[in-house]
Amino acid sequence: MNHSIRTNVWRGITTLALQLPSYTSERRLAEQTCLTLLHSCTTLTNLTQIHTLILKLGLHNNPLVLTKFASTSSLLNAIHYASSFLFSPSNNHNDLLLYDAFLFNTVIRAYAQTHASKFKALEFYKTMFTYGVLPNKFTYPFVLKACAGIGDLNLGKLVHGSAVKFGFDDDRHVQNTMIHMYCCCGEGVEFARKVFDESPKMDSVAWSAMIGGYARLGRSMEAVGLFREMQVKGVIADDVAMVCVLSACTDLGALELGKWLESYVERNKISKSVELCNAFIDMFAKCGEVDKAMKLFRQMSSRTIVSWTSVIVGLAMHGRGLEAVSLFDTMIEQRVAPDDVAFIGVLSACSHSGLVDKGHYYFNSMQKNFGIVPKIEHYGCMVDLLSRAGLVKEALEFVQKMPIKPNQIIWRSIITACHARGELKLGETISKKLIRSEPMHESNYKIPGSTMIELNNEMYEFVAGDKSHNQSKQIYEMMDEMGRKIKKAGYLPTTSQVLLDIDDEDKEDALHRHSEKIAIAFALLNTAPGTPIRIVKNLRVCEDCHSATKFISKVYNREIVVRDRNRFHHFKNGLCSCRDFW
DNA sequence: ATAGGGTTAG
DSSP: OOHHHHHHHHHHHHHHHHHSOTTOSOHHHHHHHHHHHHHTOOSHHHHHHHHHHHHHTTOTTOHHHHHHHHHHHHHTTOHHHHHHHHTSTTSOTTOGGGOOHHHHHHHHHHHHHSTTOHHHHHHHHHHHHHTTOOOOTTHHHHHHHHHHHHTOHHHHHHHHHHHHHTTOTTSHHHHHHHHHHHHTSGGGHHHHHHHHHHOSSOOHHHHHHHHHHHHHTTOHHHHHHHHHHHHHTTOOOOHHHHHHHHHHHHHHTOHHHHHHHHHHHHHTTOOOOHHHHHHHHHHHHHTTOHHHHHHHHHHOSSOOHHHHHHHHHHHHHTTOHHHHHHHHHHHHHTTOOOOHHHHHHHHHHHHHTTOHHHHHHHHHHHHHTTOOOOOHHHHHHHHHHHHHTTOHHHHHHHHHHOSSOOOHHHHHHHHHHHHHTTOHHHHHHHHHHHHHHOGGGGGGGGSOOEEEEEETTEEEEEETTOOOSTTHHHHHHHHHHHHHHHHHTTOOOOOTTOOSOOOHHHHHHHHHTOHHHHHHHHHHHHSOTTOOEEEEESSOOOHHHHHHHHHHHHHTTOOEEEEOSSOEEEEETTEETTTTOO
């Protein structure tokens, strides 16, 4: 129905309804009228009119009308209004027939999908028992979804127990939501796995719930492993399962796997939903192939804000800030409304490419032109932008003027800038303050550095000084050779970033054993000459590794693509795409 | 009427 027809129908039926006598004997007509009205109700004003009408016609104890009222309210984000009417004392509470499971399910569903009211869903789940209404098999997916949103394991177990008690735990939908719910509850994954393993017939939904659960927790290897198991079991993935496994693949930086997944989609004719395309864009960008991501983006027939943001963030990560910014401008020209995440993307693009004025412009425009209130992340981007550009003083002033309390991330980007700019005293002062106010921050320095590399469909992970690999001997010989060759080419070790209190020779040795050098040696040993090497670091690349990798790319004539915690470095012929600005 | 999904500063 188009808008004007809808409005006319609305007017017509309203006129008719108001002519009905109160407590009309023609209950069916009154009921039908109300249901039709609710069906075409699109505004809150209409809803309150219908409310009045329901009372006038004495339909406040008609379950059919009440349920429709609840679901319409839910669509209009007004479930609170509906539930306070439905369960108000003026409604006849003694009439138990008034409420049925369908009505409660509608209310529970509405609250479960409303962001801030998951607890309300559980409240109504309890309320249904006090009214003597028993849950049915449709009740549990809604309640479990609310539990997933709350993320409380004990609550989840309680509802699980309840579902068992009423015999709904063998329902496929209930089981699948149960898996999802447990995956969303901190320590619950193992419980999810138990439900998953005990399910007699696992469909694609169950697999995606479990794979997605692992992926969200950063247990990407397990996610990919489970996807492989799924293929062995002969279950064909659908687009949602693909999104789940792709997010794990993206996390691992496993480009070969990503390409294989792309061909899997083609082979199995999986529908290319917007979400799936977005996941592919993100994967290609974060596995080192932004151009491929751009190509996919251009081919998409319809895009969402997430598609734009993914490709903007992707370009930014590769240091292609100008392209990212111009894409953002195109997006605005095409009247796609940016959201807060899109602004984080464009601001970080400015930051990584030193576009200070542009950054200021976007930051100011987000509130002025788009009514988006900047969050701590946006302030963080601005501080980072100023800090990286060497404007440490301006960054500090910005922090002092911001209306939000700065967090550790913000302080750390200033400290990093201080080190880079030789403002050691200032950096130290801030560091000391930070340690005093947030003693926990030390834990951040204790994450061990590791580097991953994909080779022949296998992921290899190395930590500093790693000797666990069976090629270890050759790897260390290769590293010695690398060291000799790059020194000859002019490489000088940068030992200033080594924090340990040891002498220079040992410091050099410590650098020499950094995980990314091990991974590069491993790659040089196992890949064909002239082919690109791709590695993924879990931390920011250190200055010495950055310098060494530049030399390695030249001496061994290899393109080396490094993804670190924040961004990409493309090393080629002795130079890096970040132009030493990272 | 019911289940699983994408982008986020360093």
